[in-house]
Amino acid sequence: MSVPAESVSLVSRIHLAFDLRRGSPTMEGWDPNTKSTLTKIPLLTVKAGPRDGGAWAQRLKEEYRALIAYTQMNKSNDNDWFRISAANSEGTRWIGKCWYVHNLLKYEFDLQFDIPVTYPATAPELELPQLDGKTQKMYRGGKICLTLHFKPLWAKNCPRFGIAHALCLGLAPWLAAEIPILVDSGMIKHKDDAAPSTET
Structure with a gap:
């Protein structure tokens, strides 16, 4: 007997909500x-x-549904902060933009990543190439360093987590933690500050 996908998703969501409420060690x-x-x-x-x-084609449809829902949720909460889409027909390369507002200024960055061949068991490595070498919380090539809590949570929720979850748990907290430090230390400048002044 097959179980409808909606039922599986609801049960999974209940388990996830239960883990979050009881203070699961992976959600600390x-x-x-x-x-x-x-x-x-x-x-x-x-x-x-x-x-x-x-x-994989079915998985991609689910990925897009989750990304659309996440984007709409962000917009309705006035927290729109990224745009991404597949860069190839296979859905293995993704590109886009992400941004973070600090001191009322918007800092925008290129975002890219490849889907690993072992996906969804392995999370994608999110890359911000413009920030490569500007922070210790990054690997070569602009791949962001995820928290030690991320991998256990991803592994526990495979295959339920996807790209939208990686952005929510990986990139959003990374931007919130790192961009203010990079701005305040002068490692990155707002586009208006970086442009040469034409006034004399």
């Missing part, structure tokens, strides 16, 4: 707002990676 590293947002992002059901043919 996130603030209440991130936890609340996470429970509202649709969970995925198809366990497939880029080498899985038709199942």
Whole structure:
């Protein structure tokens, strides 16, 4: 007997909400707002990676549904902060923009990542190439350093977590922690400050 995907998703969401409420050790590293947002992002059901043919196509549909829901949620909360889309027809390369507002100024960055062949067991490595070498919380190539809480939570929720969850749990907290430090230390400048002045 097969179980409808909606039922599986609802059960998974209940388990995730229960873990968040009881203070699961894997959720210690996130603030209440991130936890609340996470429970509202649709969970995925198809366990497939880029080498899985038709199942991967189904997984991509779920990824897009979750990303659209997350984007709409952010817009309705006046917290719109990224745009991404697949850069190839296989859905293995993603590009876009993300931004962070600090002291009423918007700092925008290129965002890119590849889907690992072992996805969804392995999370994508999110890259901000413009910030490469500007912070210790980054690997070569602009790949952001995720918290030690991220990998256990991702592993526990495979295949329910997808790209939207990686952005919520990985990139959003990273931007909130690192961009103010980079701005205040002068490592990055706002585009208006970086442009040469034409006044004499």
